[in-house]
Amino acid sequence: MDQLFRKLTLAFVIVVVLYVFINNILFPESFGLGLDSYYLTLIGKYLCFAILALALDAVWGYCGILSLGHGAFFALGGYAMGMYLMRQIGDRGVYGDPLLPDFMVFLNWTELPWFWTGFDQPWFAALMVIMVPGLLAFFFGWFAFRSRVSGVYLSIITQALTYALMLAFFRNEMGFGGNNGLTDFKDILGYPISAESTRASLMILSGLALIFFLIFTSWAMRTKFGRVLLAIRDSEDRARFLGYRVESYKLFIFVLSATMAGIAGALYVPQIGIINPGEFSPLNSIEIVVWVAVGGRGSLYGAALGAVVVNLAKTYFTGAYPDAWLYFLGSLFVLSTIFMPRGIVGILQDSLHWLLPQKSRYRRKSSP
Amino acid sequence: MTLENKNALYMESISVSFDGFKALNSLSIALDSGELRAIIGPNGAGKSTMMDVVTGKTRPSSGVALLSGRYDLLKLDEVKIANLGVGRKFQKPSVIESLTVRENLELAFVGNRSPLSSLLVKLSSENQDELENTCARVGLSESIKQSAGDLSHGQKQWLEIGMLLLQKPTLLLVDEPAAGMTDTETMRTADLLKSLAGRHTVVVVEHDMDFVEALECRVSVLHEGTVIAEGSHAHVSGDSHVIEVYLGR
Ligand SMILES: Nc1ncnc2c1ncn2[C@@H]1O[C@H](COP(=O)(O)OP(=O)(O)OP(=O)(O)O)[C@@H](O)[C@H]1O
């Protein structure tokens, strides 16, 4: 039954991608059915958030690691992409410096800091999109999981991690543009970044990434690896006494998840056109948890659905009642935890159960 | 390590204290290879704590603990000890409730335990047969597709024993296996454990004296963290100290 909903979710994303591919890329003139930049960016953003939700669900839903710092990995991937886009500007900045981004000229810097070297190469930037979040997750997880920090304590230190990074990135001296962050991008891989066809391509790329990660994670969770993760979530000691090195499994999935979040961030930044330290805000990481909780923890496609549904609501609310959004988010979390502990997925499953009562009596599982 | 011996499990002068309270007080015990041993004693005597020490969950403040006369259990962690062939059934049944019976058994099946290999391994058909045989042996063939969370208390105990068997341990530590079982189930459990002796070394903790008698094995009596009597079931049930602290009540 979960299979059915997963396939429906996949089919839906594929349809959206194909629609945009046909009407925006293949025949932009013929049918006039192409989406405009506003909607392309909006959908692209939701798709990136869906990947991010998937990443969190892999660690939280399947392995019980409640990370309240996944926004940090997303932002780091975004910054790596932002640095590439900054260097693509070249001498077209306000100050016209061929090498230095505007904010460095403004700070009277004369040389490019060492950690900005290489970012003019797309392959290097792509590598960093994966490596930086991955390495941070590796070192963080190495210490945390080996010393058996778990539960609330782990959640709190992940939250502290993203907060510390936010403070650091706010500082001008760090060399990442301070509180303005990185923006005014001109082009990506030689294509003008705000052109409708570029927008469409980026959205399609985000959709393809989501499709890939949905298939990959659900495959991984159906292997023995996924079962060990569930064993760790349900009974860490049991897994350990069966001879599984719990900390290695946690580290493995945590790093994998962080790189997924980084890739989502890297796809997000060129579409939104800016990355600033606000992306590290602890609140962002908590929002991800709400998406997953609302969608349904531990089912992957549910997390992706949750991200889209909550962000649709956010788009509406921040337009209609900008001040009410946070209250809405809070109530949504509380109400969904109380009234739909299995999230949207739970509702879907129950209604299908109700429609087809004879089917799947034995599949009452809390996992796919 | 100067101590050399042939015991499957050898513990000497093991002491464990929790905030000054001595859960184990200079406990010594030795098991021959292939032996079946029952351990009895009142609540809080330290039976589960002893298993915690053997499996690396709790570190004693002093003493010696050797597996197969070679491995110093006090220097190894839980995972290393488990992979040396020490299997454990917890007092509180602990199976993975969100997985099916089959998936639980697959998880226990001996084999490479690294994350990378777990992404790629599939159980061969011989291993599947073995898994199904073990499942039948613990009486769960009918429920093999069921979610472990839906099993009765007794069935969970059986499943955990089944998992233990597939782990192919040399030393099995079985903590209160008969809890929550009917009399017939209890006796079947006793038969199963008896059939394991010889090929495995088995330690069984149990309160049910009929069950212990049915095991027909050597019995050690624990009280306040130390062994106060050891011998056949008949011998320890006649011991005046044992009657006073445990059986008499
Ligand atoms: N982690 C711990 N912290 C503090 N005290 C503990 C801890 N573990 C065990 N104890 C105490 O150590 C003593 C021995 O406990 P243990 O569980 O080994 O007893 P037992 O013989 O298995 O009893 P039962 O028959 O009730 O299972 C008890 O008094 C218990 O309260």
Ligand SMILES: [Mg+2]
């Ligand atoms: Mg006990």
